Amino acid sequence: MTARFALALILIGLITLMVFVTTYMNQEGDVRSLLLGASLCALGLILRRRVARRERAESGRFRMLRRLSVRGEEDEN
Secondary structure, eight states: OHHHHHHHHHHHHHHHHHHHHHHHHTTOOOHHHHHHHHHHHHHHHHHHHHHHHHHHHHTTTTHHHHHHHHHHHHHHO
């Protein structure tokens, strides 16, 4: 769920940055939209990185069980 929220923040941030670029080309650019887009993208990237770290840490849940099963197979041979 957090990963989807992070992706949504990144997408909204990129859209806001594109709005800033188009308005800047017309000499009506607002710095607040630039800051908002950049901060939303950054927040989304930070959240995605946290989710990725948490998923990597959980992948070793059955590591000990796998080691024991491999050792058992080696003892049988």
